Amino acid sequence: MEPATPLALPLDPAEVFEALQQLHMTVFSQSVSPCGKFLAAGNNYGQIAIFSLSAALSSEAKEESKKPMVTFHAHDGPVYSMVSTDRHLLSAGDGEVKGWLWAEILKKGCKELWRRQPPYRTSLEVPEINALLLIPKENSLILAGGDCQLHSMDLETGTFTRALRGHTDYIHCLALRERSPEVLSGGEDGAVRLWDLRTAKEVQTIEVYKHEECSRPHNGRWIGCLATDSDWMVCGGGPALTLWHLRSSTPTTVFPIRAPQKHVTFYQDLILSAGQGCYVNHWQLSGELKAQVPGSSPGLLSLSLNQQPAAPECKVLTAAGNSCRVDVFTNLGYRAFSLSF
Amino acid sequence: MRGMTDDEHLLINGDGTGDDRRINLLVKSFIKWCNSGSQYQHMLSTLSLCEFSMVYDMNLQEMENYEKIYKEIECSIAGAHEKIAECKKQILQAKRIWKNRQEYDAVAKVIQHHPDRHETLKELEALGKELAHLSHIKESVEAKLELRQKQFHVLLSTIHELQQTLENDEKLSEVEDTQETIMEADGK
Numbered sequence: 373m374e375p376a377t378p379l380a381l382p383l384d385p386a387e388v389f390e391a392l393q394q395l396h397m398t399v400f401s402q403s404v405s406p407c408g409k410f411l412a413a414g415n416n417y418g419q420i421a422i423f424s425l426s427a428a429l430s431s432e433a434k435e436e437s438k439k440p441m442v443t444f445h446a447h448d449g450p451v452y453s454m455v456s457t458d459r460h461l462l463s464a465g466d467g468e469v470k471g472w473l474w475a476e477i478l479k480k481g482c483k484e485l486w487r488r489q490p491p492y493r494t495s496l497e498v499p500e501i502n503a504l505l506l507i508p509k510e511n512s513l514i515l516a517g518g519d520c521q522l523h524s525m526d527l528e529t530g531t532f533t534r535a536l537r538g539h540t541d542y543i544h545c546l547a548l549r550e551r552s553p554e555v556l557s558g559g560e561d562g563a564v565r566l567w568d569l570r571t572a573k574e575v576q577t578i579e580v581y582k583h584e585e586c587s588r589p590h591n592g593r594w595i596g597c598l599a600t601d602s603d604w605m606v607c608g609g610g611p612a613l614t615l616w617h618l619r620s621s622t623p624t625t626v627f628p629i630r631a632p633q634k635h636v637t638f639y640q641d642l643i644l645s646a647g648q649g650c651y652v653n654h655w656q657l658s659g660e661l662k663a664q665v666p667g668s669s670p671g672l673l674s675l676s677l678n679q680q681p682a683a684p685e686c687k688v689l690t691a692a693g694n695s696c697r698v699d700v701f702t703n704l705g706y707r708a709f710s711l712s713f
Numbered sequence: 714m715r716g717m718t719d720d721e722h723l724l725i726n727g728d729g730t731g732d733d734r735r736i737n738l739l740v741k742s743f744i745k746w747c748n749s750g751s752q753y754q755h756m757l758s759t760l761s762l763c764e765f766s767m768v769y770d771m772n773l774q775e776m777e778n779y780e781k782i783y784k785e786i787e788c789s790i791a792g793a794h795e796k797i798a799e800c801k802k803q804i805l806q807a808k809r810i811w812k813n814r815q816e817y818d819a820v821a822k823v824i825q826h827h828p829d830r831h832e833t834l835k836e837l838e839a840l841g842k843e844l845a846h847l848s849h850i851k852e853s854v855e856a857k858l859e860l861r862q863k864q865f866h867v868l869l870s871t872i873h874e875l876q877q878t879l880e881n882d883e884k885l886s887e888v889e890d891t892q893e894t895i896m897e898a899d900g901k
Binding site for chain 1 (some may be wrong): 805808809811812815816818820822878889
């Protein structure tokens with residue numbers, strides 16, 4: 373028998389590798405540049421890609437505008453979280469937080485400005501950093517992740533000032549309550565803890581899974597997403613997505629969605645949430661589902677609203693998750709197009 | 714006469730200037746051509762001259778008209794932009810109000826679950842009164858119990874003392890008896 377004829381196109385192993393990489397990519401985090409015209413996205417391979425939103429949204433956008441302007445290798449592990457200050461991009465993932473200058477990145481010079489590691493108790497394993505939060509008034513950064521503590525780092529000096537302990541399992545998400553100012557953290561142990569920054573103490577604890585209206589024991593008790601609007605808080609994950617009134621610590625509305633939500637945010641009079649399932653859900657505070665907009669990834673992990681005042685024409689919602697694509701919603705009602713790694 | 718305006722020329726002389734004059738010339742040359750057959754080229758050139766001048770005027774007027782319309786449209790576009798900005802602000806305001814209303818509703822729903830404050834206060838008062846009453850009764854019962862206890866104690870101690878005294882008396886009388894028998898035995 374003759375051997376089977378080989379394929380006409382020789383498969384370049386590098387191309388195959390790239391295609392496989394694209395297939396298995398997960399985008400964990402996004403951040404908008406201070407000028408509002410660029411979007412940074414971090415994936416599970418430790419790469420950060422910078423997309424030009426103004427080019428992709430302009431009327432002469434071509435296929436290449438939907439590809440990254442520059443991609444660089446940032447971390448050895450996945451980039452779980454990114455935030456932007458008015459000049460820097462801060463990214464964190466594998467136990468370290470690194471700072472990059474936006475001006476340098478846009479000129480394609482991808483060298484990190486600094487890197488810091490918070491003081492961990494054990495030096496054996498380096499826990500991952502799941503969430504970053506900027507406190508603009510104090511010019512400090514809060515990191516939280518696998519070691520169950522919230523570390524606060526002063527951005528000017530780079531020193532770690534406080535470590536807030538209280539969670540019994542790793543922390544998934546952080547939110548800032550501007551009026552007090554307090555930091556909310558939600559974690560695997562099912563509790564949302566409120567910390568006062570000035571006294572560095574835990575002010576309030578809400579154990580979400582203990583409340584009957586929202587607990588879903590078959591999903592677990594983990595809190596995957598958190599957002600706050602000073603008097604109100606919305607959190608979800610294992611328990612159902614619920615709106616809480618913080619002063620009285622009572623759950624007021626339970627949003628009727630079965631899939632655990634991984635990212636939630638307040639926007640004007642709506643609450644936007646995304647999670648398992650390819651939809652971005654628009655909720656009204658009364659619990660009604662106003663719209664469910666499909667994205668292109670099978671599951672969404674991060675939402676980002678570009679509300680930078682310097683670029684009102686780039687005011688879009690971008691959603692990313694279990695694929696190599698970042699969906700761009702120009703009008704919240706439908707997906708305009710997708711950027712791709 | 715020179716130095717006359719077009720209108721005066723028309724009034725006084727009876728023939729207009731410009732287009733009208735050209736049309737008249739055209740008609741005259743047409744008649745000449747019909748009669749003599751030689752003025753063909755002249756007539757054609759006059760004709761084309763007429764046509765072009767009229768078309769030229771017409772184009773100029775149309776241009777002016779379009780300019781005017783264009784400016785009007787620009788103004789209305791600017792006006793519409795402003796109105797849109799106003800409406801957007803109004804929408805934001807309305808959304809804020811809507812959000813506040815919904816927040817209010819949400820808290821109100823939770824509050825409704827809890828019972829009315831007046832009723833709870835009344836119940837509390839009634840319970841308080843009952844509690845006071847019962848504790849009063851308890852106090853009086855305890856006082857009575859103590860009194861009885863004291864009285865019994867007094868009674869029992871008195872009985873005990875009496876017993877003691879009687880026993881002492883008996884012992885004394887026994888001792889006296891034995892002493893007497895001894896003295897009698899000694900005396901004999």
